[in-house]
Amino acid sequence: MSIEEMAERTAIVADGGGQPLLEVEDLRVRFESRGRRVNAVNGLSYRLYEGRMLAIIGESGSGKSVSSRALMGLLPGSARISGSARFQGRQLLGLPDREMRRHRGADIAMVFQDPARSLNPTMRIGAQITEAVRAHGDVDKRAAYERAMELLQLVRLPAPERRFHEYPHQLSGGMRQRVMIAIALAADPKLLIADEATTALDVTTQAQIMELLLELQERLGMAIILISHDLGLAATYAHDVIVMYAGRAVEYAPASTLFAAVRMPYTEALLGAIPRLERPPHSPLPVTPGQPPDLTALPAGCPFEPRCPRAQDDCRTEAPPFTEHEPGHWWACYHPCEGSSS
Numbered sequence: 001m002s003i004e005e006m007a008e009r010t011a012i013v014a015d016g017g018g019q020p021l022l023e024v025e026d027l028r029v030r031f032e033s034r035g036r037r038v039n040a041v042n043g044l045s046y047r048l049y050e051g052r053m054l055a056i057i058g059e060s061g062s063g064k065s066v067s068s069r070a071l072m073g074l075l076p077g078s079a080r081i082s083g084s085a086r087f088q089g090r091q092l093l094g095l096p097d098r099e100m101r102r103h104r105g106a107d108i109a110m111v112f113q114d115p116a117r118s119l120n121p122t123m124r125i126g127a128q129i130t131e132a133v134r135a136h137g138d139v140d141k142r143a144a145y146e147r148a149m150e151l152l153q154l155v156r157l158p159a160p161e162r163r164f165h166e167y168p169h170q171l172s173g174g175m176r177q178r179v180m181i182a183i184a185l186a187a188d189p190k191l192l193i194a195d196e197a198t199t200a201l202d203v204t205t206q207a208q209i210m211e212l213l214l215e216l217q218e219r220l221g222m223a224i225i226l227i228s229h230d231l232g233l234a235a236t237y238a239h240d241v242i243v244m245y246a247g248r249a250v251e252y253a254p255a256s257t258l259f260a261a262v263r264m265p266y267t268e269a270l271l272g273a274i275p276r277l278e279r280p281p282h283s284p285l286p287v288t289p290g291q292p293p294d295l296t297a298l299p300a301g302c303p304f305e306p307r308c309p310r311a312q313d314d315c316r317t318e319a320p321p322f323t324e325h326e327p328g329h330w331w332a333c334y335h336p337c338e339g340s341s342s
């Protein structure tokens with residue numbers, strides 16, 4: 001796939017085009033340790049425009065987190081990264097640590113799944129937010145307090161004056177996630193990456209946090225990458241959707257196009273999966289029998305072939321290319337579904 005072709009088409013997707021905020025091209029990440037090589041991301045390309053929400057969906061181990069952490073310079077030293085990731089035209093991959101830290105927070109911020117672990121349990125909420133505010137700007141104590149209160153109000157934390165003086169364990173899971181979002185917004189990022197940010201929450205709280213993200217996106221004009229197992233979440237909230245399998249994009253389209261006519265058998269299987277209610281985070285999706293391929297030994301053919309109900313002999317020979325088959329709609333499959341969503 002050429003990024004130029006994708007650009008042309010994605011411009012249609014993205015309300016008239018303009019410069020992309022983030023442009024990822026042929027991103028590859030492998031981990032090497034003790035003679036073992038894990039091919040975690042295997043040629044991922046996409047473009048994200050200002051004010052859009054892109055959902056990256058896939059089973060556990062499909063490379064969603066690794067591909068996003070690569071953009072933030074947050075992978076361990078055993079990671080070998082290649083390809084390109086330009087943010088407002090500037091290459092992020094290979095930036096020295098000091099420069100990367102400047103991007104982190106100020107341009108791109110990340111919210112993780114588990115606020116209980118991401119927040120410091122021994123520090124009051126207020127201190128954690130003011131610390132984030134002061135890390136990104138030369139502000140005095142008073143101004144940092146005011147900005148922190150403004151952020152807590154922005155994320156609609158109930159009774160912010162009181163919560164400011166409380167510890168994380170005194171807050172509910174939903175409130176902690178709001179605090180994490182407030183911290184992520186401290187430096188006015190242009191892109192927020194929410195990695196399973198609502199997975200640990202009950203369904204009602206999850207919906208409230210998603211509504212909040214959507215509202216913040218509109219008010220602040222941010223772009224959001226929403227990483228999730230949950231195709232339903234993508235259908236409800238995202239503008240564009242990438243479905244990943246074994247470190248590759250296998251289907252990509254604006255959400256309305258994708259859900260009107262799912263083409264990849266894998267996406268169809270995800271759509272048919274049992275709702276995620278009550279399932280512990282990071283448990284494998286009951287997608288379809290079988291396991292994703294071993295990332296240390298990827299097959300020559302389509303990686304979904306052993307699990308695919310539509311597989312034929314030709315699927316085993318060579319991996320299908322990821323191609324734009326219909327305007328704005330990309331997929332990697334030799335025998336796509338007929339086009340009605342299940």
Ligand SMILES: Nc1ncnc2c1ncn2[C@@H]1O[C@H](COP(=O)(O)OP(=O)(O)OP(=O)(O)O)[C@@H](O)[C@H]1O
Nearest residue numbers: 031038040059060061062063064065066067076282
């Ligand atoms: N530091 C590491 N060393 C070796 N392999 C790793 C490392 N980090 C991740 N991996 C492997 O890379 C692959 C992709 O992992 P990643 O965390 O991106 O999956 P994911 O799609 O985010 O899954 P989940 O939905 O469970 O969060 C997995 O097979 C994982 O085991």
Ligand code: SF4
Nearest residue numbers: 302305308315333334
């Ligand atoms: S290429 Fe073949 S095995 Fe792969 S998803 Fe399509 S039909 Fe299934």
Ligand SMILES: [Mg+2]
Nearest residue numbers: 064065066195
């Ligand atoms: Mg992950």
